[in-house]
Amino acid sequence: MAIPTGAVRYNTDSNKMEVYVGSAWMEVAVSTPNLDGGARGLIMGGYSPGSGDAESRVNVIESVVISTFGNSVDFGDLTVRRSDSGSGASRTRGVCTGGFGSGFSPNYGNLIDYVTIAQQGNALDFGDLTNNRTAFAALSNQTRMVIGNGSVLAVPHANTTMDFITIASTGNAVDFGDSTNTSRGKHTTGSATRGLFAGGHSATNVIDFIQIHTTGDAVDFGDLSGNAAFGECGYGNGVRGVLSSGSGSPNYLISALTFVNIPTTGNSSDYGELTTTKQVATSFSNKTRGLHCASGYPANSTQIDASSIQTGGKAVDFGDYQAANMLSAAMGTSNDHGGL
Secondary structure (H helix, E strand, O other), rough: OOOOOOOEEOOOOEEEEEEEEEOOEEEEOOOOOHHHHHHEEEEOOOEOOOOOOHHOOOEEEEEEOOOOOOEEEEEOOOOOOOOOEEEOOOOOOEEEEEOOOOOOOOEEEEEEEEEOOOOOOOOOHHHHHHHEEEEEOEEEOOEEEEEEOOOOOOOOOOOOOOEEEOOOOOOOEEEEEEEEOOOOOOOEEEOEEEEEEEEEOEEEEEOEEEEEEOOOOOOOEHHHHHHHHOOOOEOOOOOEEEEEEOOOOOOOEEEEEEEEEEOOOOEEEEEEEEEEEEEEEEEOOOEEEEEEEEEEEEOOOOEEEEOOOOOOOOOOEEEEEOOOEEEOOOOOOEHHHHHH
């Protein structure tokens, strides 16, 4: 009996799917299903706004499914209480680095934690940063996480240092290079190959970029179109990167959002706005939706905002945090698009 063209079989010798074409069996290329819709976002640590006490920091980790509107749920705990850290992720692992809190001695920390994103549970020790620091920014692709700037213990505190780690392994961070300025609390976005650091505490509107897979110093990308802002808020889909815009010292308020085209260079353009003015935000995304997790100002808020990456515009209410005290200077990351 002739085998019809288009017949399909599973070859137990090669463990491959095959299709019959013409007079021969041909291997079928099978793609992995797109799992973006089920991407999980993690919100880690933070503190009660209005308190500078290191004891007020928390070690709580909460999670959301980015594609589904609703409140966050408990995920586990960090190894120590902390805020003002940097975070990143691969498809399988989330990482939280350094920060400020009572679990460090002194209160600036260098400890790196990690969790398995698909499995709820407490964080484990990964290694250490090259120095103790807080109020820095971080980004990642599927392989590497880069941590930049921040405040260090040594006077004058501000620094240009960038570290990197390989997410799938464990161990201490190593030197990556230097940024173009000493601003801390920057916003980040990027692609699988390029990472952007923008704005920050010193009221700069400068945007730097790096090539994530190499090492070396950052170079100029462009400028934020709005006012510079402090608060580690940024995300993207690999082509379009979204960055927050707001005020500098003393309140570090965030209200407006701008966007850049990641593969090019140039200044950011208007994107939209949050539902309310927020302070010291964190954010993450899948490839279509970005979430903004921040405190309200001046009153505490547990609201999470959602924005469409492609269309922009006014953000909408997504849900709420469960822990009322993990609002300000929390860290966020996602297992979609490498935790950018």
